[in-house]
Amino acid sequence: MTSSSSETPAGHTIADVERDTGLSKDTLRVWERRYGFPMPARDALGERQYDNEQLIRLRHIRRLIDAGHRPGGVVALPLAELVALDTQRPGKRIQARAPAASDVECPALAQWLPMLRRQDAHGLRQALAQALMERGLARLITDCVAPLNVQVGQAWLEGRLAVYEEHLYTEIVQSVLRQALGQLTQARAPAPPRILLTTLPGEVHGLGLLMAECFMVMEGCHTIPLGVQTPLPDIVAATATSGADIVALGFTAAQNPREVRAALDQLRERLPARVEIWAGGQCPALLKPQRGRAPGAGPVFWPMARLQDIPVGVARWRAQALAWASAT
Numbered sequence: 001m002t003s004s005s006s007e008t009p010a011g012h013t014i015a016d017v018e019r020d021t022g023l024s025k026d027t028l029r030v031w032e033r034r035y036g037f038p039m040p041a042r043d044a045l046g047e048r049q050y051d052n053e054q055l056i057r058l059r060h061i062r063r064l065i066d067a068g069h070r071p072g073g074v075v076a077l078p079l080a081e082l083v084a085l086d087t088q089r090p091g092k093r094i095q096a097r098a099p100a101a102s103d104v105e106c107p108a109l110a111q112w113l114p115m116l117r118r119q120d121a122h123g124l125r126q127a128l129a130q131a132l133m134e135r136g137l138a139r140l141i142t143d144c145v146a147p148l149n150v151q152v153g154q155a156w157l158e159g160r161l162a163v164y165e166e167h168l169y170t171e172i173v174q175s176v177l178r179q180a181l182g183q184l185t186q187a188r189a190p191a192p193p194r195i196l197l198t199t200l201p202g203e204v205h206g207l208g209l210l211m212a213e214c215f216m217v218m219e220g221c222h223t224i225p226l227g228v229q230t231p232l233p234d235i236v237a238a239t240a241t242s243g244a245d246i247v248a249l250g251f252t253a254a255q256n257p258r259e260v261r262a263a264l265d266q267l268r269e270r271l272p273a274r275v276e277i278w279a280g281g282q283c284p285a286l287l288k289p290q291r292g293r294a295p296g297a298g299p300v301f302w303p304m305a306r307l308q309d310i311p312v313g314v315a316r317w318r319a320q321a322l323a324w325a326s327a328t
Helices: 014-021 025-035 052-066 079-088 109-117 121-135 137-157 163-187 207-218 232-242 257-270 309-327
Strands: 191-198 221-225 246-251 276-281 302-304
Touching (some): 014 052, 052 079, 109 121, 109 137, 109 163, 191 232, 191 309, 207 221, 207 309, 232 257, 246 257, 257 276, 276 309, 302 309
Parallel strands (some): 191 221, 191 246, 246 276, 276 302
């Protein structure tokens, strides 16, 4: 496997690995004793140093454990078997693939990842801005940014893209989308619903949330972005203060499904019944059937698996709000 990390120091400290994978230092040490992996080298001071291959294996192991595998069944597996398991999981097929229709519609896409590898921030920003002018915001996101996100995520997972390169990509895309978002908000006055956007603690990725906000603003919604990692009590308080009608949460596939469902259940209990919860992203927890609630109470959350589900959700909410207003 070719890795861009050959251009950077191969050693990663245990703190680096913890930040990258979300696996605690204690867990890494226990696995080292119990399963014989990871098996880091030691520097002159006796500190653990993990190479790139071990880091990549640990990324896959974390994803598999979050999907329900037991550590004893996956920690000692070689990389090829981990990749095979990882790409077989339902709803988690982030893997090399033939170009999709959306990729073909954006022929410049093949040039953008090499720009990122060269750290050509100006060139990539200009290319995205040009695509925005040619396609408009909705098609920029669906035809260009969404498939590029998959390519960047896969390259990072396989070690072909360094963490700092993935961060650079996120910053560039966010800057282009925020500029477009600013122009949209100045061009029209927002209307209901009022949508509060954030992620839960532990979810540090906000690009998907920003993409969703763009679609909401294009529908004329009033958005209240809180950024990432907002504790549940603060979400509840912000909802009450802002008068939000909807709380929109973003989840990535790496989050633990059990923790996600538990957090959504807790949030539903704490929010007023009138406030809907929208949950978007690729976390497997969002695809499972929901527990029953009282008749007429509605679901715990409305899954928004695709960005294109947002206009449908907004139209449904507005129709329901109009019906309530007419009834009263």
